[in-house]
Amino acid sequence: MTTTQAAAAVPGxxxxxxxxxxxxxxxxxxxxxxxxxxxxxxxxxxxxxxRTSIADTVxxxxxxxxxxxxxxxHDMGGGLSRTIGAVxxxxxxxxxxxxxxxxxxxxxxxxxxxxxxxxxxxxxxxDVAHDVRENVIAAVERTTGLEVVEVNVTVNDVHLPEDDDExxxxxxxxx
Numbered sequence: 192m193t194t195t196q197a198a199a200a201v202p203g204x205x206x207x208x209x210x211x212x213x214x215x216x217x218x219x220x221x222x223x224x225x226x227x228x229x230x231x232x233x234x235x236x237x238x239x240x241x242r243t244s245i246a247d248t249v250x251x252x253x254x255x256x257x258x259x260x261x262x263x264x265h266d267m268g269g270g271l272s273r274t275i276g277a278v279x280x281x282x283x284x285x286x287x288x289x290x291x292x293x294x295x296x297x298x299x300x301x302x303x304x305x306x307x308x309x310x311x312x313x314x315x316x317x318d319v320a321h322d323v324r325e326n327v328i329a330a331v332e333r334t335t336g337l338e339v340v341e342v343n344v345t346v347n348d349v350h351l352p353e354d355d356d357e358x359x360x361x362x363x364x365x366x
Contacts, residue, residue: 222248261319263314306345308345
């Protein structure tokens, strides 16, 4: 899944000016955000020497994992991405894409996240969306230190119980 960066959506996105000093952040080329540019020199504490950069894909994976943890979320992504993902998952050696259905915009200190979900039939969609938002915000903020300004949830589909029955072999009428 690709990530996007739009200056209008997240304040400071795409800029090259950091806040400077320890604890500042800076957007750099290549989809990474520098968090906590530290000072250099032997007189500085070890924890503040150097800088930490967080790639956009890190935010995508954290958000994807956090959304999948919520009961009622069956899958993520739109129809085409789920189809391609299902084929990819069946290829020997292929790994599931935890970033499927997740788009992020990362600025200097903030991020905005868009999620495409497939929910289980029978669950309250508003409750699932609320729980997904809370879990994603908590996971991203705790792990990256970025402020999550919004999490937009789009429910693309509902997974019906009989959808699983299609994969089961059907009984033939002739012997």
